[in-house]
Amino acid sequence: MLADAPEPVRGDARTVRVTINHLADALGLSKGTVSRALNGYPDISEITRHRVVRMAERMGYAPLAHAQAIRTGRVRALGIVLQIGEHDAQRPFLAEFLAGLTAAASAESWTLTLATAPTEAEALVTMRRLIDERKTDGFILPRTKVDDPRIALLRALDVPFVLWGRTGDPTGCAWFDILGEDAMGEAVMRLQDMGHRRIGYLGGGRGFNYSVLRHEGYRSALEAVGLEYDPEIVCESAVTVEEGAAAGRRLLAGPRPPTALVCATDMAALGVYRAVAEAGLEVGRDVSVIAYDGIPEGAYATPQLTTFEVDSREAGARLAQLLIRRIRGEAPEDLRETAHARLRLRASDGPPSMTSEELRERLSRATTRV
Amino acid sequence: MLADAPEPVRGDARTVRVTINHLADALGLSKGTVSRALNGYPDISEITRHRVVRMAERMGYAPLAHAQAIRTGRVRALGIVLQIGEHDAQRPFLAEFLAGLTAAASAESWTLTLATAPTEAEALVTMRRLIDERKTDGFILPRTKVDDPRIALLRALDVPFVLWGRTGDPTGCAWFDILGEDAMGEAVMRLQDMGHRRIGYLGGGRGFNYSVLRHEGYRSALEAVGLEYDPEIVCESAVTVEEGAAAGRRLLAGPRPPTALVCATDMAALGVYRAVAEAGLEVGRDVSVIAYDGIPEGAYATPQLTTFEVDSREAGARLAQLLIRRIRGEAPEDLRETAHARLRLRASDGPPSMTSEELRERLSRATTRV
DNA sequence: TCGCTTGCCGAAACCGGTTTCGGAAACAAC
DNA sequence: GTTGTTTCCGAAACCGGTTTCGGCAAGCGA
Secondary structure (H helix, E strand, O other): OOOOOOOOOOOOOOOOOOOHHHHHHHHOOOHHHHHHHHOOOOOOOHHHHHHHHHHHHHHOOOOOHHHHHHHHOOOOEEEEEEEOOOOOOOOOOHHHHHHHHHHHHHHOOOEEEEEEEOOHHHHHHHHHHHHHOOOOOEEEEOOOEOOOHHHHHHHHHOOOEEEEOOOOOOOOOEEEEEOHHHHHHHHHHHHHHHOOOOEEEEOOOOOEHHHHHHHHHHHHHHHHHOOOOOHHHEEOOOOOHHHHHHHHHHHHOOOOOOOEEEEOOHHHHHHHHHHHHHOOOOEOOOEEEEEEEOOHHHHHOOOOOEEEEOOHHHHHHHHHHHHHHHHOOOOHHHOEEEEOOEEEOOOOOOOOOOOHHHHHHHHHHHHHHO | OOOOOOOOOOOOOOOOOOOHHHHHHHHOOOHHHHHHHHOOOOOOOHHHHHHHHHHHHHHOOOOOHHHHHHHHOOOOEEEEEEEOOOOOOOOOOHHHHHHHHHHHHHHOOOEEEEEEEOOHHHHHHHHHHHHHOOOOOEEEEOOOEOOOHHHHHHHHHOOOEEEEOOOOOOOOOEEEEEOHHHHHHHHHHHHHHHOOOOEEEEOOOOOEHHHHHHHHHHHHHHHHHOOOOOHHHEEOOOOOHHHHHHHHHHHHOOOOOOOEEEEOOHHHHHHHHHHHHHOOOOEOOOEEEEEEEOOHHHHHOOOOOEEEEOOHHHHHHHHHHHHHHHHOOOOHHHOEEEEOOEEEOOOOOOOOOOOHHHHHHHHHHHHHHO
């Protein structure tokens, strides 16, 4: 012990833990036998194994993960590195997501080690540190990009991981994802069914894989229903209210304005609300909006936002389970799951009150008047 | 190895780690000596210690926390258990807070173990599990209550902890807190200065310690400026937009309505916005509002919300540092820090446009008209 | 010169597990 | 009755550290 350091708080008051030695003594077995019995080695008789398991339960024995780790190299901990910039730290689903992750992890008596990094580069460094220090047996990678350096790193280091989302090159990747492309497609079909013939699109964050998928879902659904894909009413990327509003203004100002907009994110949709209001129009009647995410603000907005809701808690739970199976050695190809977003029908979409031409007419009158 | 289990993913590709044995060999010392040198034992000559430290740096040696833990019982991990209910999972500051925690922790090469629980009772169970399994050396306790069972548990088990907030019985507690009472007081003074004579209050969550403090800050400031404390214009608890709106309506409907409202939470303030608008009044002119928290929605609301902003990232960082010092043995009494919230002057407060009487008159006309 | 500290380090036990190895006992085959 | 095979368990090494203990050599005082 250090000479003049204060005495560390120890917490000795808690009852002494049952170790594998106590268990072995109580059973009259060697600790090696007990260990093998508990770990399913084939050279233990079923009778003995049964005795050991029962006694372990009775005495409340559970091995210390970090003591096991010294030999096995695995600490029974999942890792996640959140990239949190200066002020983009708005994450409506973070709590739900973490709840799912930790619930599923602790059900298997694993834990979650959480770290953060301000930039992508620092995230890589942080991951390396966690790996080197064996703090984590594998990673959950949120916000996957089409070309994601984190994946490259983990592949190179042969560290297990699972994606929240998909990615450009799926080799060696396990994942859970919501089929955003299907959602966007469904939105288009629904709007077309209701009579819309000019349906615009506001895309997601640049570089993220989900953006590519949703955009493609939009495009191919247009094709399926026989509508033209027109870059004039498509905004590549809009992920904040401001960007959504700007994009909304721009698309509405075009020569053939959209009577409906499909948005890859709710935030963008809320921006569209602003642009529509500014133009003296009404969302849900004059311009329909269907978005994606399910943020709480959408339910409070006027009109309430029709959107595809993602169950973040479920996603977290699935990801934790997948990662644990991956760490245990299952092949990544067998660990790819997807689910559908749930359409929350609310009030921001409806049959068009006018055609694109009428809308343009109306808009030009409004602007000249102002 | 289990007979028919798949081969666990090992990550052997990563370069072999430098262990204390490698270091000892390279130095021609015994590993015990190396260990003592690195841990500041007094029976190592300065020359040797220096050699060891330099070589450790050169070879990139860092001890494995879990290997140390087997002997020391400490894993260099901070713990936090977030209570996340079914759908109250709206936590605007969670990401920032976690960023602060993990940044400060990793600066000392500690990590964060995160868990969640749906209820308080389950949180206690989860904490016990983390303690029993030695996953954590101490806890950060968010959302402290006046009488907090988590504190009782950790006190009984003699496990180090630090509060984010204060509590009823401070015995043995270390904490970091923002002086919410000062903020509420300042709000009252400011409003009084501007000419308000009827200043109402919307309190925070029931049972939480911050609610008591902020309420008391409001009350004593009223006294200090010579205004009456009137339960008629005080709502004990309002923490959602809905509750805030309901409280706003109730207070405004009274015989002597407030011309200004101090809110313990921004959410309540946004509810007040709604109530004021419904009454045909304007926030910032007819009714002033000053709140507390600094949620992003406040800056986007109309009018922009004047509020006391809390730096969650800073709080996380301070808490991590305090907890580490606590675990290292410093006395809790020496680990109590506070800071002030930062007043963001925006547009929701101003001189009263009318007196309480005039306001009542105006309101009664409005309601009869409707 | 002798004994007694003191400074400094090596050796070994130890923490709580896992894993390898070898061998006794039971069983089967010849 | 031998001689293999299995079955099943104990013993011991091992993982990567920490901590205790003992002892050598240098320094000191008498």
